[in-house]
Amino acid sequence: MRIDIGCGSGKETGYLGIGRMPAPGVDLVCDINEGIPLPDNSAEFVMASRVLPYVDNLFAVMNEIYRISTHKAVVCILAPYAHSFPHISNPLFKQKFDEYTPRYFTGEFYQPSCSTPSPPVPDYPVPVPPFDFRLLRMELFYQYPFNDSLYETEELEILKMLQSNVVHEIMYHFAVIKQEISLEELEAMSRYRYPEPRVLLERRLRAGTRPNSGR
Numbered sequence: 001m002r003i004d005i006g007c008g009s010g011k012e013t014g015y016l017g018i019g020r021m022p023a024p025g026v027d028l029v030c031d032i033n034e035g036i037p038l039p040d041n042s043a044e045f046v047m048a049s050r051v052l053p054y055v056d057n058l059f060a061v062m063n064e065i066y067r068i069s070t071h072k073a074v075v076c077i078l079a080p081y082a083h084s085f086p087h088i089s090n091p092l093f094k095q096k097f098d099e100y101t102p103r104y105f106t107g108e109f110y111q112p113s114c115s116t117p118s119p120p121v122p123d124y125p126v127p128v129p130p131f132d133f134r135l136l137r138m139e140l141f142y143q144y145p146f147n148d149s150l151y152e153t154e155e156l157e158i159l160k161m162l163q164s165n166v167v168h169e170i171m172y173h174f175a176v177i178k179q180e181i182s183l184e185e186l187e188a189m190s191r192y193r194y195p196e197p198r199v200l201l202e203r204r205l206r207a208g209t210r211p212n213s214g215r
């Protein structure tokens with residue numbers, strides 16, 4: 001089963017739509033802050049597009065997503081990038097997302113070779129969470145004027161370290177790990193092309209970029 005959490009009226013095609021309020025396309029009405037009323041190990045793919053910044057307790061919601069997901073299920077998260085003034089000033093955003101986020105979602109972090117790097121967290125120990133989401137791919141979406149092809153990848157890396165308002169959104173694909181898995185299998189999984197939110201596909205068409213190209 002494929003699940004679209006927080007789908008509203010724009011549910012992804014072929015997904016079970018979960019929303020807080022009744023709307024066209026919402027198949028299951030619930031507040032994910034209170035849990036997700038689905039059986040354990042029932043989801044093979046979970047889409048969470050632009051919804052997780054609003055939750056009260058991110059770890060509690062991620063624990064529910066982990067519970068309902070099968071081993072090696074894939075979770076796609078699209079979220080506002082933390083270091084952008086429009087997102088910082090939004091009083092409804094309770095959770096923050098950036099390159100360090102994947103380090104907090106597992107006790108055994110693995111860096112896929114084809115993904116944007118998730119840097120080690122300096123100075124402060126990272127607690128082991130009650131779930132295990134391994135990074136498969138992370139992609140940054142730059143805001144104007146940094147989304148222009150005039151900028152090289154290396155330049156953008158330096159810019160986003162030195163100033164805010166360079167990146168607009170960030171997308172992750174995670175593997176749900178409930179059993180032993182080898183690094184080779186994780187690396188192989190990271191090279192697949194996975195579904196992503198329709199809003200990004202439309203954005204790529206306008207920009208003339210390909211999925212997982214990083215630009």
